[in-house]
Amino acid sequence: MKSGGVRVAHTSEGAVGKRRADQGFLSGKLRGWTKDFRKKFAPWIKLYKKINGFGYSVLRNPLLQANTPQILAWTLYLRALSSYQAALLLAERGLDAECKTVLRSLAEAAFALGAIEKDHGFATRLLKSNEYEELQWMKKWNEVNREQHEALQQKIAFLAARVSKKHKLGVRQIADSAGMLNVYHVQYSSLCMFGHPTPHSLALRMRRDEQTIETNLHPTADQAHDNLRLGMMFQILAIKSLLNICQLPNPKRLIDLHEQFSDLMSTLPIFDLKISAMLKQRGSLTIVKHGDVSRPRDEAVG
Secondary structure: OEOOEEEEEEOOOOOOOOOOOHHHHHHHHHHHHHEEEEEEHHHHHHHHHHHHHHHHOOOOOOOOOOHHHHHHHHHHHHHHHHHHHHHHHHHHOOOOHHHHHHHHHHHHHHHHHHHHHHHHOOOHHHHHHHHHHHHHHHHHHHHHHHOOOOHHHHHHHHHHHOOOOOOOOHHHHHHHHHOOOOHHHHHHHHHHHHHOOOOOHHHHHHHEEEOOOEEEEEOOOOHHHHHHHHHHHHHHHHHHHHHHHHHHOOOHHHHHHHHHHHHHHHHOOHHHHHHHHHHHOOOOOOEEEOOEEOOOOOOOOO
């Protein structure tokens, strides 16, 4: 096919006659690529899974007489943990852009946890914002339904009496409340370019010279260091916030994992360390336990 005088062609590794249903990222050949990926990034994946294991161990601590901020933080943390796991599954299959889309969700959960950590009252603001978003969705649904659903009318009236536009919170506001505005501007905004089908993200599937544009659906690890780094960074911050909000034990283990992460980060080229300056604004990795503060550590975890 030609577009503007340039030839556009798609490349495929599938053999002639091979079932198309099994091509691309559903191909059995991907198992070999994943095996090589795990070998190449073994130190990163090992630490990634250590953090995941500790993240799960946190859930063994029951919350007795939990308050609203703690309950919301607990459920936000579950979202963070599942997004963290999903990011590795996608990275191991060479789905770089899709991995960044999931990392965006992890970042949003970490922002919300950080905001509640700084101010437990922020949990109420998050819940109010959620009600406002539900109200807007129901109003649109009501328009499509031509106001014929009585139960929907009642729900809209109920929410309209409780919330208004002033209760709306954007991701930027949440990140700012968490003290992570610079992380929002640099890292989160970059992830958003992959969360949407922007030309920036679509370019990952293209190679071009003067005469030809070649597209592909091949696995790639071009962004693997960046993806694994961001996943661990946001998950460490999410765990830290949950420990502080719910006053859970095991702060020393998190500090140890943070040190291992910092050591691993030092092996990357300096360009990959650009997030470090962004995170330094949050000060130290402080974990509060029953009113006591553990020994501070540098929180430049990226």
